[in-house]
Amino acid sequence: LDYVWGYTIVNDASARDFQFLTSQWMAGKIFETAAPVGPYIADRQEIPDPHSLELRTFVNGKQMQRGNTKTFIFDVRNLVSYLSGLMTLSPGDLIATGTPPGVGLGMKPPVFMNPGDVCRVEIDGLGSMESPVKEA
Secondary structure (H helix, E strand, O other): OOOOOOEEOOOOOOHHHHHHOOOOOHHHHHOOOOOHHHHHEEEEEOOOOOOOOOOEEEEEOOOEEEEEHHHHOHHHHHHHHHHHHOOOOOOOOOOOOOOOOOOHHHHHOOOOOOOEEEEOOOOOOEEEEEOOOOOO
């Protein structure tokens, strides 16, 4: 964790219609406004344990996701170590760590966001961020 400068919110949104055009998930992650970040970066002294933060996602005020960073499949230490073995990590690089349970695609029936919806992400100690959903 000595190599981590700070923590922030990343809304790892997916454009499922683009994602399903191919067998690769990346097509749904590379649109111009993908992955909004913010509203600020908390330095690591402000977040002494990145593995104990509650996080929540709301769509139009309805809670869709709730989780805790303690349930990460790979913790921050492992992610930094693993990725630094694959590529050169430089100051300013951002690593998105994953998402809590409650992804709309996995619901029965699936739930998708639509133009006009507002997605709000909250993480304890990092604040909250709202993102409007617009036509792709």
